[in-house]
Amino acid sequence: xxxxxxxxxxxxxxxxxxxxxxxxxxxxxxxxxxxxxxxxxxxxxxxxxxxxxxxxxxxxxxxxxxxxxxxxxxxxxxxxxxxxxxxxxxxxxxxxxxxxxxxxxxxxxxxxxxxxxxxxxxxxxxxxxxxxxxxxxxxxxxxxxxxxxxxxxxxxxxxxxxxxxxxxxxxxxxxxxxxxxxxxxxxxxxxxxxxxxxxxxxxxxxxxxxxxxxxxxxxxxxxxxxxxxxxxxxxxxxxxxxxxxxxxxxxxxxxxxxxxxxxxxxxxxxxxxxxxxxxxxxxxxxxxxxxxxxxxxxxxxxxxxxxxxxxxxxxxxxxxxxxxxxxxxxxxxxxxxxxxxxxxxxxxxxxxxxxxxxxxxxxxxxxxxxxxxxxxxxxxxxxxxxxxxxxxxxxxxxxxxxxxxxxxxxxxxxxxxxxxxxxxxxxxxxxxxxxxxxxxxxxxxxxxxxxxxxxxxxxxxxxxxxxxxxxxxxxxxxxxxxxxxxxxxxxxxxxxxxxxxxxxxxxxxxxxxxxxxxxxxxxxxxxxxxxxxxxxxxxxxxxxxxxxxxxxxxxxxxxxxxxxxxxxxxxxxxxxxxxxxxxxxxxxxxxxxxxxxxxxxxxxxxxxxxxxxxxxxxxxxxxxxxxxxxxxxxxxxxxxxxxxxxxxxxxxxxxxxxxxxxxxx
Amino acid sequence: xxxxxxxxxxxxxxxxxxxxxxxxxxxxxxxxxxxxxxxxxxxxxxxxxxxxxxxxxxxxxxxxxxxxxxxxxxxxxxxxxxxxxxxxxxxxxxxxxxxxxxxxxxxxxxxxxxxxxxxxxxxxxxxxxxxxxxxxxxxxxxxxxxxxxxxxxxxxxxxxxxxxxxxxxxxxxxxxxxxxxxxxxxxxxxxxxxxxxxxxxxxxxxxxxxxxxxxxxxxxxxxxxxxxxxxxxxxxxxxxxxxxxxxxxxxxxxxxxxxxxxxxxxxxxxxxxxxxxxxxxxxxxxxxxxxxxxxxxxxxxxxxxxxxxxxxxxxxxxxxxxxxxxxxxxxxx
Numbered sequence: 001x002x003x004x005x006x007x008x009x010x011x012x013x014x015x016x017x018x019x020x021x022x023x024x025x026x027x028x029x030x031x032x033x034x035x036x037x038x039x040x041x042x043x044x045x046x047x048x049x050x051x052x053x054x055x056x057x058x059x060x061x062x063x064x065x066x067x068x069x070x071x072x073x074x075x076x077x078x079x080x081x082x083x084x085x086x087x088x089x090x091x092x093x094x095x096x097x098x099x100x101x102x103x104x105x106x107x108x109x110x111x112x113x114x115x116x117x118x119x120x121x122x123x124x125x126x127x128x129x130x131x132x133x134x135x136x137x138x139x140x141x142x143x144x145x146x147x148x149x150x151x152x153x154x155x156x157x158x159x160x161x162x163x164x165x166x167x168x169x170x171x172x173x174x175x176x177x178x179x180x181x182x183x184x185x186x187x188x189x190x191x192x193x194x195x196x197x198x199x200x201x202x203x204x205x206x207x208x209x210x211x212x213x214x215x216x217x218x219x220x221x222x223x224x225x226x227x228x229x230x231x232x233x234x235x236x237x238x239x240x241x242x243x244x245x246x247x248x249x250x251x252x253x254x255x256x257x258x259x260x261x262x263x264x265x266x267x268x269x270x271x272x273x274x275x276x277x278x279x280x281x282x283x284x285x286x287x288x289x290x291x292x293x294x295x296x297x298x299x300x301x302x303x304x305x306x307x308x309x310x311x312x313x314x315x316x317x318x319x320x321x322x323x324x325x326x327x328x329x330x331x332x333x334x335x336x337x338x339x340x341x342x343x344x345x346x347x348x349x350x351x352x353x354x355x356x357x358x359x360x361x362x363x364x365x366x367x368x369x370x371x372x373x374x375x376x377x378x379x380x381x382x383x384x385x386x387x388x389x390x391x392x393x394x395x396x397x398x399x400x401x402x403x404x405x406x407x408x409x410x411x412x413x414x415x416x417x418x419x420x421x422x423x424x425x426x427x428x429x430x431x432x433x434x435x436x437x438x439x440x441x442x443x444x445x446x447x448x449x450x451x452x453x454x455x456x457x458x459x460x461x462x463x464x465x466x467x468x469x470x471x472x473x474x475x476x477x478x479x480x481x482x483x484x485x486x487x488x489x490x491x492x493x494x495x496x497x498x499x500x501x502x503x504x505x506x507x508x509x510x511x512x513x514x515x516x517x518x519x520x521x522x523x524x525x526x527x528x529x530x531x532x533x534x535x536x537x538x539x540x541x542x543x544x545x546x547x548x549x550x551x552x553x554x555x556x557x558x559x560x561x562x563x564x565x566x567x568x569x570x571x572x573x574x575x576x577x578x579x580x581x582x583x584x585x586x587x588x589x590x591x592x593x594x595x596x597x598x599x600x601x602x603x604x605x606x607x608x609x610x611x612x613x614x615x616x617x618x619x620x621x622x623x624x625x626x627x628x629x630x631x632x633x634x635x636x637x638x639x640x641x642x643x644x645x646x647x648x649x650x651x652x653x654x655x656x657x658x659x660x661x662x663x664x665x
Numbered sequence: 666x667x668x669x670x671x672x673x674x675x676x677x678x679x680x681x682x683x684x685x686x687x688x689x690x691x692x693x694x695x696x697x698x699x700x701x702x703x704x705x706x707x708x709x710x711x712x713x714x715x716x717x718x719x720x721x722x723x724x725x726x727x728x729x730x731x732x733x734x735x736x737x738x739x740x741x742x743x744x745x746x747x748x749x750x751x752x753x754x755x756x757x758x759x760x761x762x763x764x765x766x767x768x769x770x771x772x773x774x775x776x777x778x779x780x781x782x783x784x785x786x787x788x789x790x791x792x793x794x795x796x797x798x799x800x801x802x803x804x805x806x807x808x809x810x811x812x813x814x815x816x817x818x819x820x821x822x823x824x825x826x827x828x829x830x831x832x833x834x835x836x837x838x839x840x841x842x843x844x845x846x847x848x849x850x851x852x853x854x855x856x857x858x859x860x861x862x863x864x865x866x867x868x869x870x871x872x873x874x875x876x877x878x879x880x881x882x883x884x885x886x887x888x889x890x891x892x893x894x895x896x897x898x899x900x901x902x903x904x905x906x907x908x909x910x911x912x913x914x915x916x917x918x919x920x921x922x923x924x925x926x927x928x929x930x931x932x933x934x935x936x937x938x939x940x941x942x943x944x945x946x947x948x949x950x951x952x953x954x955x956x957x958x959x960x961x962x963x964x965x966x967x968x969x970x971x972x973x974x975x976x977x978x979x980x981x982x983x984x985x986x987x988x989x990x991x992x993x994x995x996x997x998x
Contacts, residue, residue, distance in 0.1 A: 019934075026935065029905025034933065049907035050809040229807035250809050303913075303945060303960070305881025346948055350905070350913030353880060358903035358915055363885035368783040373840060378786070381773060384765055391761025394769055395987035398865045399851070414792070417818040418855065420864045427792075427819075438987035447989055451763065456851075457791055461821070465790055482758055 001056055002130040003146070005042040011062035011075045018042035024068055028354055030055060043128055053250035054338040057149025067319035068355065077148060079262035081108070081280050089279040092220065093163030096283055101190050102166045102202070104225045104254055104284040106261050109157060110268060111218040112275040113137065119271050131243070136272045137212045137219060140264055142243070149338075150223065150252055150260035151244035153200060155192075157218035159210045162195035164220070166202065173198060176208040177240070189234045190226060203231040203248035204240050221268075221277075223261040225254045254288060255337040292325070292332045293348060300349040305362055308352065316355045322348075379560050380455060383469055386503040387453040390496055392471055395452040397434030399459070400424040405433045408518055412461035427459040431470030432518065432540065432551050439474050439549055449475040449488070455556065467556040471496060472540070474549040490523050493537050493550035497527065506562045511593075514538065519551075527554065534558035577634040578642075580649060581612060583664040584656055588616065588623040595627065598659060602651040605640070608632040626664060668720070671705065672727050679734050685742055692735050702728055767995040768867050768984055771972045772849050775869050778893045782886065784845040784871065789832035791851055792823050797831035802910040803947050810909045815855035817864070825853035829870035830910060833963055834950070842874035842959045849968070860980040867968040874946065874961030880913065883943055883962040887917050891940070895919055895975065900926065902937060911944025911963060922974060938974060941966035 005018050014021055022032040022044060031047040046061075054060040059077065066073050090109045096102050117123070118139040126133050131142050141152040155164075169175075169185035175198040176182055183201070185191065191198035199210035203226040212219065232249035235241050265277055297310055317324060322342075323334040335342045342348060353361065384394060400420060406413035406429050413426040428434060431454050442450045453471035460466075473492055479485035494511075501509055506529060514526035516536035524538025537552030586595065596609050613628040620626050631652070633645050653663060675695045682688045695701050702724065709720050776786055795806075804810050814827040832848040849869040856862035873886070884903055891901045900920040908914045916939050921932035928934035943964035951959055969981050976995075978984075983991050 023935075026904055029907065032933075050812065051907055051909075228809075232807050232809065249807075302877060303879055305879030344912070344948065346912040346945065353913050354905045358880070358884070358905060361884055361903075362881045363888050364879070364881040365782070365885040365889055366882070368843075368845065370783065370843060370845075372780075372783070372785040373787065373836075373844060373846065381769070384769060388763035388765050390763060392763040393987075393989060393992045394764065394766035395992070396766050396768055396985060397987065398863070398985050400864070415820040417820050420817070420855065420858070427825075441986060442989050445988055445990065450989065451761065452987060452989075453763075459792065465792060480758075481755060 001046045001048055002128070003044055003046060003058060003061060004125065004128040005044070006040075007058050007125055007128075007147075008062055008065065011058060011073055012066045012069075013071050013074060014065065014069075018044070021065070024065070025061075027357060027359075028064060028068055030061070030064070038128075041128065050250060051341040053247055053340070054149065054253065056247055056250070057145075058147045060149050060338065063321070067316075067321075070319065077259060077263050079259065079266050081106070081258050081262045081282070082265070082277050090157070090218065092157075092160075092279055092281060094281045094283055095163060095165045095167075097165065097167035099284070101168070101227050101230060102224060102283075103227075104257055104282070105164075105166060106223040106257050106283070107164060107279075107281045108221045108223075108261055108265060108277040109218065109279040110221065110265065110273055110275065110277050111157075112273045113217050113219055113268075114272055115212060115214055115216050116272070122267075122271070135212060135214075137216070137268070140267045140271060141221070143267065144260055144264045145243060145247070148256055148260045148263065149247060150256045151203070151247050152260060152264055153192075153206055153222040153244070154212055155199060155206070155210045155220040155222065156212055156216045157220050158216070160194045160199060160220065164199075164222075165193045165195075166224075167191060167193055169198060175199075175201060177201070178206045178208055178211050180208060183238050183240075186237075188230070188237070190230050192222070201234060201238070201240070202226050204235050204238070204245040205242055221261060221264055223257045223264070225252055225257060251340045253338040253340075258282065258285075288337060290323075290334045290337070291342070292334055293342060293345060295331050295333045295345050295348050297331075299345060300352055303346065303349045304353055304356075305364060306356070306360075308356070312356070313352055316352055317348075319355070320351060322351075379563070380467070380556065383500075383504070383556065383559065384453075384455055386500055387469070387471065389503070390499050392451040392453040392473070392496070395435060395438045395454045396456070397428075397431070397438060397454060399428040399434065399456065401426060401428045401433040405430060414459040414461050429458050429460050430518070431456055431458060431468050431553055432472065435470055435472040435551065436540065436542065436545060436549060439472050440546065443475070443547060447475065448478055449473075468535075468553055469556050469559065470551065470553040472549050472551040474547045487548065488550060490539060490550060493552055494525070497537055497552055501527075504559060504563050506559070509562070517541070518553075523550075529558060529562045532558050534562075571636070573634050573636045575635060575637070575639040577608075577632040578640045578645060580631045580633070580645070581628055582631065582649075582652070582656075583613075583626060583628040584661040585620055585624050585626050585664060586656075586659070586661040588625045590625075590659075592627065595656070595659075595661075596629070598655050599629065599631070599652045602655045603631075603648045605633045605635065605645065605648055607648070608634075668705065668723050668727060671701065672730070675701075675727075675731050676734065679731070679738055682738055682742075685739075688735060688738055688742065695731055696728065696735075702731075762996075764992050764995055766984075766992065767972050767976060767978075768968050770995050771975065772867060772869065772968050775890075775894065775966075775968065775971070776847055776849060778890055779845075779847045779871060782845070782889070784847040784873075787832060787836055787846045787848045788850065789826075789829065789835050789848060791826055791853075792819065793826040793831050794823055797834055798824060798826050798828070801834045801950070801953070802830055803949060804909040808909060810907075817853045817855055827854050828852055828965060829868040830963065830965060832870055833872045833910075833946070834954070836872070837874070837951075837954045837956065842956055842961065843876070845871075845873045847871045858982060860982065863969070863981045863985060865985065866981075868965055869968055870963070870965045872946070872961060872963045874951070874956065874959050876959055878945065878961045880915075880945065880962075883915070883945065883964070886962075887941070887943060887964060891917065891919055894971070895922070900937075906942055906944070908942055908944055910947050910950055912947045914942070914944035917941045917943060917964075919974075923977070940971060940974065 018035055022035050025032050032044055033047050034045040036043040048055045092109050094107050115135050118136045122139050122143050123133040129146055133139050137154050141154055145151050168187050169189040169191045171186050173185045190202040192200040192202050200206040226248050228249050228251045231245050235245040321336045325332045403426050411429040415426050419425040439450050451473045455469050457465045458468050473488050476485050476487050509529045511525040512528050514524040514536040519538030520541045526533050526536040535554035540549045540551045610630045612630050615626040633640050678691050816827050817825040829848050852868045888901050891899050902918050903915045906914040906916040918937040918939050920926045921936055921938045923929050923931045926936035928936045932938045941964055946961045946963050
């Protein structure tokens with residue numbers, strides 16, 4: 001909301017600069033977004049909290065400022081509506097279909113109107129406050145809206161056929177708004193209608209047909225109260241947010257209706273007509289009962305952590321126009337109708353806090369001996385730190401992805417009703433699309449080697465959201481003075497997975513064939529821990545990717561489930577191991593894992609088997625490969641001798657031979 | 666004395682020598698004028714006459730042998746002293762260094778501060794129901810405060826949480842007070858993706874429920890937090906604010922680190938900059954959960970916002986674009 005300094009000064013004696021005023025407003029919780037200084041004035045752009053519609057006016061703001069600086073308001077608006085029973089009254093009826101939708105409606109008929117330009121003081125203030133000037137009728141209603149906070153509407157009396165009816169719209173009923181837009185209404189919308197159809201969307205915007213025209217000579221001035229939730233829903237559905245709907249949906253002050261009407265009539269008398277109203281209808285003139293809120297000084301002090309005296313509190317209430325009524329020693333506070341936000345004693349306590357200033361509340365901190373709940377531990381950060389220690393950098397992606405990713409996994413996607421980007425309309429069911437996006441961005445930035453990981457949730461329809469760990473690597477291991485460059489390959493991602501498992505102290509795992517269609521089937525394996533498959537890794541099968549991207553993705557739950565807490569020491573052998581290298585030629589597609597198992601099974605000693613070399617060359621033979629494995633024999637109690645391992649080596653060689661291997665000497 | 670044993674001992678000692686000094690000591694010990702071998706040679710005179718020539722011969726051969734060994738050792742030690750020239754200004758063989766995301770680094774820092782203050786870390790779902798995200802937090806349908814949080818809805822009627830505050834309700838449904846919890850995670854709001862907005866952001870939520878919690882506890886705790894994260898001398902203040910689920914409500918501000926309180930475009934010339942929202946938990950929320958005799962405070966902060974202030978980042982999108990050039994700058998983990 002925009003409001004100018006001079007207008008506020010007309011209401012309250014502000015003895016300080018616009019910037020000082022802005023600071024005081026800030027400390028009341030009225031956020032000043034911007035102060036615009038002009039040659040003779042200053043304009044404030046304010047951000048009013050949604051529970052304080054009473055501050056959406058010059059009057060309301062002045063009330064608050066006056067209370068803060070301890071001054072009285074200089075100006076008053078206390079006009080009252082003229083006598084309702086005039087002899088020469090113009091004919092008008094007002095029918096309210098539901099008092100719940102519209103508890104009060106005041107219609108005033110005025111004639112001898114001359115439509116023209118507004119007086120300078122009106123158009124100048126409207127402009128400063130960011131409202132377009134139209135003509136002396138509409139401008140006055142907007143002026144009153146800004147000053148009192150109450151929205152009014154003016155109809156062309158002669159365009160109304162029959163009386164005014166406040167009713168729900170019929171489904172598919174059409175209205176052309178003042179702005180010339182056609183809107184289709186529903187039973188959820190409240191309209192002002194005549195016997196031909198809607199003439200205004202209640203509280204939101206007038207209709208074109210009943211608007212003020214250059215030739216208008218008689219008008220109906222509406223000052224009403226509409227049910228806030230109705231106005232809000234309509235405004236949102238029709239995407240029509242106006243100064244009027246903004247205030248109505250935050251709850252207007254129902255007691256302001258007659259005052260705002262009378263004030264408008266007064267201003268119209270100065271600028272557009274020489275006659276006063278010819279008829280006034282008020283559907284519910286009985287004033288509302290003031291709300292009473294129970295209050296305890298003791299509770300308030302406890303809540304604020306202060307020790308305020310009764311008189312200090314009473315003074316604040318008095319400044320705010322809150323009356324105190326004491327019965328049986330327990331005070332009750334009578335709240336003015338415009339303070340709809342005050343409902344319970346905590347609300348009153350906040351007012352005390354606001355007016356003494358939050359910075360005058362003491363600061364306190366006490367430690368606790370309570371046992372922490374610790375529902376979640378800090379294992380996730382452990383995983384992240386491991387991945388970073390392996391040379392990958394952590395990425396965080398916005399989890400919106402294209403629907404085709406879900407099809408790859410045959411997951412039922414979680415679809416957004418109102419996506420941010422129309423092509424990225426589902427929630428991610430895998431972390432990889434986001435990581436691929438990040439990889440591409442980095443490649444475009446000229447990065448040679450991109451290694452990223454992400455820990456985050458994925459979503460599948462009908463399943464709980466699940467924490468995943470994903471990683472991608474692509475590009476080239478860099479050329480260095482001490483090493484040659486080479487493209488990243490399958491064994492790099494596998495190595496990262498193995499190292500991660502080692503750091504997580506997970507030992508009982510194996511790799512198996514993977515059917516994960518996310519990866520190229522010739523370049524993927526899956527991880528198996530205790531019969532479960534936390535995930536797979538491999539070369540990502542995406543034709544759209546510019547580079548070969550190797551990735552992995554695991555369910556964090558399974559990784560953490562397998563994590564062995566606390567290391568366990570077992571005595572290491574004091575005696576050095578004895579090492580033997582075996583080189584042999586074998587059929588090219590024999591898996592190393594199989595060979596390793598064969599050797600392992602044939603041994604009687606504790607042996608560590610390590611692959612030293614894999615060599616494929618034509619001279620070895622077609623579809624053959626040469627492998628060199630190192631066997632490390634150890635014994636807990638002695639140094640083994642050549643003789644003692646001879647038997648083992650012989651069985652290993654025999655087994656390998658029976659498997660088609662020929663030993664290289 | 667057994668000459669052979671003498672020789673073996675001497676050989677072992679020479680073998681063990683690592684420095685010139687040690688070698689000289691060993692030489693003096695065995696071959697010096699008052700050395701062991703001299704003693705041996707002197708003692709030959711005590712032997713029967715016929716054994717003397719043989720003993721003398723052996724002693725002299727041991728002497729020569731040891732002199733040879735010492736000379737060899739000297740050469741070895743000498744060789745070790747000079748190494749081939751290498752260009753030591755070449756870069757080292759550095760392993761790859763990965764980094765944690767700044768939101769992780771800062772999020773951990775924030776969480777750890779509150780853990781030290783006795784808070785427990787809990788979690789909640791990112792997909793929420795309207796009930797937990799709004800209604801249970803005093804924001805029923807048609808509440809104007811819903812305007813402040815444009816929501817992503819799912820086709821199945823659920824929504825993406827717009828704040829971490831639903832965790833408050835979920836925890837209190839399961840655990841009775843007194844409790845202090847902290848929860849961090851992704852939140853979603855339908856915003857444009859521009860330097861100051863992102864559809865995803867990270868929030869850290871805190872909740873402390875006990876008997877007799879006051880604004881003084883809230884301010885005290887948050888002031889401590891600000892000092893921990895921004896430094897002992899940071900100036901903080903509290904202004905009234907509004908949240909449907911707290912009453913009274915406030916915002917915490919710190920002195921603008923960009924202009925040090927002078928007033929600049931970042932702080933809108935106010936010299937202070939908002940870091941979080943907070944307040945005493947609205948009594949109706951605790952009442953509905955059956956904890957009328959308790960009260961408490963809650964606060965929520967955007968980690969991106971704190972990170973932008975702390976690290977001087979001017980574009981929120983950088984957090985979600987994952988450029989290595991950006992990520993590599995956050996190594997304090």
